[in-house]
Amino acid sequence: MQRYSVFAVAREALRGHTGWDRAWGSPVPRDRYDVVIVGAGGHGLATAYYLGKNHGITNVAVLEKGWLGGGNTGRNTTIIRSNYLQDPSAAIYEKSRSLYETLSQDLNMNVMFSPRGVMMLAQTEHEVRGYRRTAQANSLQGVETEFIGPERVKDLCPIIETRGPRYPVLGALWQPRGGTARHDAVAWGYARACSAMGMHILQKCEVTGVRSENGHVTAVETTKGTIGCGRLGIVVAGHSGVVARMAGFRLPIESVALQALVSEPIKPCMDVVVMANTVHGYMSQSDKGEMVIGGGADGYNNYTQRGSFHHIEETVRALIETFPMISRLKMLRQWGGIVDMTGDRSPIISKTPLQGCFINCGWGTGGFKAIPGSGWAMAQLMATGESPLAAEFGLDRFRAGRFVDESVAAGVAH
Numbered sequence: 001m002q003r004y005s006v007f008a009v010a011r012e013a014l015r016g017h018t019g020w021d022r023a024w025g026s027p028v029p030r031d032r033y034d035v036v037i038v039g040a041g042g043h044g045l046a047t048a049y050y051l052g053k054n055h056g057i058t059n060v061a062v063l064e065k066g067w068l069g070g071g072n073t074g075r076n077t078t079i080i081r082s083n084y085l086q087d088p089s090a091a092i093y094e095k096s097r098s099l100y101e102t103l104s105q106d107l108n109m110n111v112m113f114s115p116r117g118v119m120m121l122a123q124t125e126h127e128v129r130g131y132r133r134t135a136q137a138n139s140l141q142g143v144e145t146e147f148i149g150p151e152r153v154k155d156l157c158p159i160i161e162t163r164g165p166r167y168p169v170l171g172a173l174w175q176p177r178g179g180t181a182r183h184d185a186v187a188w189g190y191a192r193a194c195s196a197m198g199m200h201i202l203q204k205c206e207v208t209g210v211r212s213e214n215g216h217v218t219a220v221e222t223t224k225g226t227i228g229c230g231r232l233g234i235v236v237a238g239h240s241g242v243v244a245r246m247a248g249f250r251l252p253i254e255s256v257a258l259q260a261l262v263s264e265p266i267k268p269c270m271d272v273v274v275m276a277n278t279v280h281g282y283m284s285q286s287d288k289g290e291m292v293i294g295g296g297a298d299g300y301n302n303y304t305q306r307g308s309f310h311h312i313e314e315t316v317r318a319l320i321e322t323f324p325m326i327s328r329l330k331m332l333r334q335w336g337g338i339v340d341m342t343g344d345r346s347p348i349i350s351k352t353p354l355q356g357c358f359i360n361c362g363w364g365t366g367g368f369k370a371i372p373g374s375g376w377a378m379a380q381l382m383a384t385g386e387s388p389l390a391a392e393f394g395l396d397r398f399r400a401g402r403f404v405d406e407s408v409a410a411g412v413a414h
Contacts, residue, residue: 001196004108023188024068024195029202032228033061035382036220037235038207038243040064041073042183042368043360044235045190045201046375047382052197054376055383060199061229062191063222065206069187072237075305075337076368077260077282077294079273081118081178083145085134088392089346089406090141093366095389096373100181103372107189111181112287116272118178119153121322122171123278131173145175157272164321167278180273180284183368190375210247216355217247231382232357238303238338240361249353251361252343252398257304257336258297258365259311263329265289279318283326291326293319297339297365307334339364343398345407349377349390358382359395 002008002021012019035051037044040062051057064070080100082093104110122128131147138145150162150169162169191201202224209221210232219228234243238255265288275282280296295315298308312334320327342348342362347370349360360378363370377389392404 001108001192023192024201027200027202029061029200029205029224029227033200034059034229035231035233036060036227036229037062037233038220039235039237040068040187040191040201040203041071041235041237042069042187042190042371043237043363043374043378044233045187045194046371047233047235047360047378048194048199049190050375050379051383052194052199054379057383058197058199060194061227062194062199062201063205063207063220063227064201064203067203068191068201069184072337072339072367073187073371074184075260075335076183077284077292078180078183078368079118079178079275079282079284079294080113080181080369081175082143082369083118083120083134083138083173083175083178084406085137086346086404086406087141088404090138090143092373092377092389093370094141094143095376096370097177099372099376103181103186103189107193109185109189109192111185111189113179113181115177115179117156117174117176118273118275119156119172119174120275120277121153121169122173123167123169123276125170127278128170131171134173143175144177145173148172148174157270157274159269159323159325160274161322161324167276167318167321169322178273186371207243207246210243210354210357212248212354217357230356233360233378233382234357235360235378237361237363237367238340240340240359244352244359247352247354247357251348251359253340253348253362254301255303255338255340256297256300257302257306257308258339259295259307259315259334259336261293261295261307261312261334262286262332263291263293263326264332266291266329269325276319276322279315279322281315281319283319283323290332291329297341298336303338305336305338307336339367344403344405346404347374347393348395349374349381349387350394350396351381352395
């Protein structure tokens with residue numbers, strides 16, 4: 001793999017940037033791979049990367065029906081945090097956050113990780129009690145958070161109106177090492193590293209069927225032919241139920257669209273991430289100056305990737321009370337991402353009824369922040385048959401009633 005550095009940039013500048021290698025290849029599919037992963041988003045590519053890096057498994061193909069990183073990886077609001085209440089959730093998200101800290105160095109690609117801090121506003125007395133409880137739990141879990149008062153909130157983010165009539169700010173759960181990263185760079189970095197290990201990334205290669213013999217997966221049927229495999233990983237976010245049905249089993253998930261938008265770019269005015277869960281809105285400022293705003297999920301099942309006006313209106317109307325200055329901004333663009341929701345709003349990283357087939361799905365509205373930890377756990381599960389990080393997120397928990405109910409515990413699943 002050609003190494004990126006300031007010296008390489010200087011060298012290529014002198015020769016018109018004619019010496020750069022392709023970041024990843026466009027190979028012809030082999031007849032068979034040790035592992036096939038369906039889905040070349042962040043989670044699928046991270047799984048492939050840690051299969052190679054941690055377990056030495058490099059005869060791997062990552063299949064993508066569209067283009068690399070073109071699904072939810074490129075359609076989210078890039079928030080990274082780990083201040084969850086439940087122990088299994090805090091463990092995998094903190095693993096992910098810690099991996100983000102050095103991901104640029106590990107992948108030799110700047111993913112623009114910015115640990116600017118994440119505030120979750122408490123705008124009701126119920127939220128105050130809940131976030132104080134979460135701060136105590138995080139202390140026991142080794143996750144650095146604290147509950148701060150409205151004065152500190154105002155100091156950290158001066159554009160906030162803390163005395164709003166409907167949504168006053170009573171405090172916030174503050175994680176100083178949370179933040180953001182550039183979503184497409186995360187996918188590109190993992191893809192480049194996987195390609196350098198000899199793995200095949202096959203774009204425009206849609207899976208149309210799954211073959212099995214005696215209850216064990218043997219191959220996938222694709223638009224580029226049948227590809228044999230010893231192990232199969234399904235990592236396709238909102239389309240998990242569709243691919244699982246091809247493999248012969250059903251999942252306890254539903255797919256909905258999650259809304260987001262960005263404003264026109266303005267001068268820097270906000271250097272933290274703010275989540276306002278009472279009104280279900282969250283906002284940060286990108287490096288280009290755009291205000292990145294996230295809203296709620298549609299209340300009905302769908303596979304659209306367009307934003308719906310009523311959610312944008314509801315989110316912006318509420319956020320204007322907390323951030324009055326955004327009332328004067330113009331919206332630049334809006335979109336939706338297809339997210340897969342479980343009943344307890346926690347992910348599924350699990351073996352499946354089809355032997356040799358593994359599934360990683362159900363991240364709902366919080367998938368981007370989990371990419372490195374999710375890939376680490378999924379690779380470990382596929383390589384060894386078990387993973388401490390994934391142990392509580394198996395499919396069997398729904399049959400046994402062992403829910404990891406993060407939506408009730410934390411008040412939000414983002």
